[in-house]
Amino acid sequence: MTRHFRCTACGKCCYGQLPLTWRDAEANAHLFPLGMVWTPVPQASKDFNLASQLGTTLKLPDRKELAILVVPTSFIPATRPCPALVDNKLCGIHEQKPARCRTMPFYPYREERFQNEVIKIKSDWECDTSEAAPVIYADSKVLESVDFNTERTQIESEAPMMRRYVEYMMKYTPTLANQLTLASTSGKAKHIVTSLSSFITATRYQDAKALARRQIPVLQAAIDHAKDKPELADFLRYYDSWYKEMSYLSQ
Ligand code: SF4
Ligand code: SF4
Numbered sequence: 604m605t606r607h608f609r610c611t612a613c614g615k616c617c618y619g620q621l622p623l624t625w626r627d628a629e630a631n632a633h634l635f636p637l638g639m640v641w642t643p644v645p646q647a648s649k650d651f652n653l654a655s656q657l658g659t660t661l662k663l664p665d666r667k668e669l670a671i672l673v674v675p676t677s678f679i680p681a682t683r684p685c686p687a688l689v690d691n692k693l694c695g696i697h698e699q700k701p702a703r704c705r706t707m708p709f710y711p712y713r714e715e716r717f718q719n720e721v722i723k724i725k726s727d728w729e730c731d732t733s734e735a736a737p738v739i740y741a742d743s744k745v746l747e748s749v750d751f752n753t754e755r756t757q758i759e760s761e762a763p764m765m766r767r768y769v770e771y772m773m774k775y776t777p778t779l780a781n782q783l784t785l786a787s788t789s790g791k792a793k794h795i796v797t798s799l800s801s802f803i804t805a806t807r808y809q810d811a812k813a814l815a816r817r818q819i820p821v822l823q824a825a826i827d828h829a830k831d832k833p834e835l836a837d838f839l840r841y842y843d844s845w846y847k848e849m850s851y852l853s854q
Contacts, residue, residue, distance in 0.1 A: 605738055606722055606740040607737065608708060608736055608737070610707070611729050612694075614684075614692040615729060617684055619681035620676050620678055620681075621635065622675075622676050622703055624703075624754065624757040625761045626702075627703070629814070631701065632814055632821070633817040634696070635687075636677065636824075637799045637818065638675075638676055638678035638797070639675060639797045639798065639802050640676040640795075641673050641794060641796070642671070642672045643671055643783045643784070644658075644671070648670075649713075650712060651668075653714050654670035656762075657711075658766075659671050659770075661773075661780060661783060678838070687700070705754070706751050708739075709722070709745055711758055764806055768806055771806075772797065779795070782795050799818065800852055812853055812854075815848075816849075818845070819846065819849050822842050823846065825842045826842045
């Protein structure tokens with residue numbers, strides 16, 4: 604199957620959570636409220652092998668396994684624009700925008716031969732998918748694959764650090780394994796969210812104070828956006844807690 608695509612820079616996909624490499628998260632800590640999003644991938648999923656390679660695996664009591672992906676994420680509600688979006692349309696950090704944004708509409712946690720399935724354009728997005736647009740996918744291959752490969756390589760290089768984080772969290776949060784197992788079988792919440800501060804502690808991040816100081820105003824803006832909006836109460840709980848943690852780390 605051949606797929607055509609051209610971004611017309613409408614800005615409509617620049618809302619809600621943005622998965623990042625750690626490198627992009629660190630570089631943009633002054634812009635994005637950062638959380639660590641855990642996704643359990645069941646053994647029966649076609650994404651299991653790649654997720655095991657890019658993440659880690661958890662053995663379950665029934666001898667099955669779960670692959671676990673932990674992804675640094677700009678953690679904002681689906682209704683809120685990316686903090687880097689300018690005039691509701693343009694990327695304010697275009698030249699340095701994260702790998703995830705460069706690789707749209709592909710997805711690094713699925714094998715290349717299945718990428719056709721992840722090219723999903725929402726009805727209100729203004730992507731050009733007509734035959735006049737360039738071919739981006741053919742014969743199960745991503746064409747012009749430099750950005751796709753760069754993002755994947757970056758994630759692979761960060762995988763050992765993410766595994767160390769998972770080991771640390773499993774050791775000190777014994778309920779996490781159960782939460783992940785439940786999340787993997789639940790029809791609803793398929794993710795678990797942990798804090799940047801736990802990642803900083805687990806990986807013995809070198810410059811925690813500076814990173815925390817960059818997060819504080821970002822979290823304050825996120826709190827200001829979410830407060831008085833009952834539908835964002837869950838986000839507000841995270842932001843309040845992360846703000847306190849970052850304030851402590853910034854001392
Ligand atoms: S960084 Fe730029 S391209 Fe990426 S979501 Fe934000 S505004 Fe959009
Ligand atoms: S929705 Fe499509 S056209 Fe609009 S910014 Fe995103 S990728 Fe580009």
